[in-house]
Amino acid sequence: MLTILKTMVAQIDVLETMSPIEFLSFRSFLANASGFQSWQFRELEFLLGSKNPRAIERYAEGSAERAAIDRRFAAPTIWDSFLRFLASLGHPVPKELLARDVTQPIAEHAQLQEVLISIYRAQKPEASLCELLVDFDEGVQEWRYRHVKMVERTIGFKPGTGGSSGAEYLRTTLFRPFFPDLWAIRSRL
């Protein structure tokens, strides 16, 4: 999965060989088609815990895409599964986290951070799993950054074909980790 992500980031180099004028020569054919329509991207975000209920409305009720997104919205995130796994190994994961409403955003949790710090300090094998989650989290943020820069150099600050303000909107999605606790603990390790 991480290798796929790295490839997605690297292929942006190829798209960036296209000049703004070249892109403009076919942009009108896109009409209102946009990355906003990617249900796989929303599913990935939902799976990782970033669940914006407004994103669901973009998919027609009764469509296969809507069914997939609705299912993913209600399902536990990777973070929830990870916390259950830690609890199954005997780590004192706070009960309220194991029973949390999985449709809500993943917020920093001071008590959980103590658990994670003890895993790192004891160099438990679970720490490697934490690092893989950080790799993935960083990888998606890297993709978002490269995509915004590609958008800025190709269409500047023109609005997107999907109806957003374009680069201005995309910038608001930067530097927002999926797993905030794994980043918060690092200055204490």
Ligand code: HEM
């Ligand atoms: C020069 C090429 C590209 C331009 C100018 C561009 C532009 C944009 C813009 C302006 C948006 C904001 C939504 C909107 O209003 O349309 C957007 C969103 C998005 N684009 Fe692109 N894009 C390009 C290439 C790509 C590629 C190659 C991919 C995937 C492989 C991609 C995937 C996405 C996704 C998933 C979103 C939704 C992001 C989010 O909501 O956080 N885009 N794109």
